[in-house]
Amino acid sequence: HWNDPLKLEHHSPLTAMHDPRNVNDLAKTLVNAGVRIEKMIIGIPFYGRSYKLYDSNMTTPGSPALGPGSDYGSGVPIHTLCHVIRSGTPERYLPEKKVPYLVHGDDWIGYDNPRSVMEKANLVFNNALAGVSIFSIDMDDHTGSCGKKWPMMMAVIHGLKAYMQFITAKHEAINESFRVKIHRARVSLNAYRMNGKTQKVQEMEFRIQSLQKQQQEALAQQALEHQQAQQLANQPQQLPPV
Structure with missing residues (x-):
């Protein structure tokens, strides 16, 4: 780009007819x-x-x-x-x-x-x-x-034809996040039960139920996204407009 800052040139051309700098x-x-x-x-x-x-x-x-x-x-x-x-x-x-x-x-x-x-x-x-x-x-x-x-x-x-891999990795990350959150909530629930903290037990039971509901909703959304990704993978790729 700054080989000649006194001449308008694009810094990242993909191709060029008479210039090897692409x-x-x-x-x-x-x-x-x-x-x-x-x-x-x-x-x-x-x-x-x-x-x-x-x-x-x-x-x-x-x-x-x-x-x-x-x-x-x-x-x-x-x-x-x-x-x-x-x-x-x-x-x-x-x-x-x-x-x-x-x-x-x-x-x-x-x-x-x-x-x-x-x-x-x-x-x-x-x-x-x-x-x-x-x-x-x-x-x-x-x-x-x-x-x-x-x-x-x-x-x-x-x-890169990598949308399906992207969706799969995204879903795996979301599922792992729910797994960790629910596991930690259950550990806390057991601790509260052992210490007789009734109010905290109720709060943690509610949190686990809420997380499980969110998890099911996420799984349903993932199924839809996976279906859409598969449809895209089977279609000819179209470039965005100029």
Whole structure:
């Protein structure tokens, strides 16, 4: 990115016609140099990089810039950029690079969105690479303030064809949490009974019943989520819109 801070360039292009500085060509170069493909991890940024425009009428990649933009080189998190987009700033797409950018005031910001990160994850899955690294997960819209929670992370998971594994791991974590909570409540219940604390016994019995009810509701929800995940796994994958 800062090889030439005076020229507008995207920091994470997947492909490019006349520039080897892109994810796909770099992966090919490493493989040709002898790097084992099953050891290769692709980095996916959850942030944008900004430049200060030299001329507001010159916004295509390769145009001159005055240097780093309002992020001063530190990166603009996706959970910040999504609000800029929601406010009406249009997203622009570079089909030859398979990445988006936007112009906000005198800032030119190249970034990744759910479509572009899904395509990067597709590259990893289709070529049996080792996996992906995310920088960084806290930069995603984890609160869902611009829509659904974790839009970037979920796009990566779908791109890796790993949604079923994600759902399974999620359910296992929830079930283990209930198991631990109920076990601890039963240990406390036995202790209260041994010490003759009637009020505490009643409270703990109520807590166990409440946890068991929540557990049954969670199991029903899990069955539905598993069914939906299976349906998604059987459908052709569709990229988010440009």
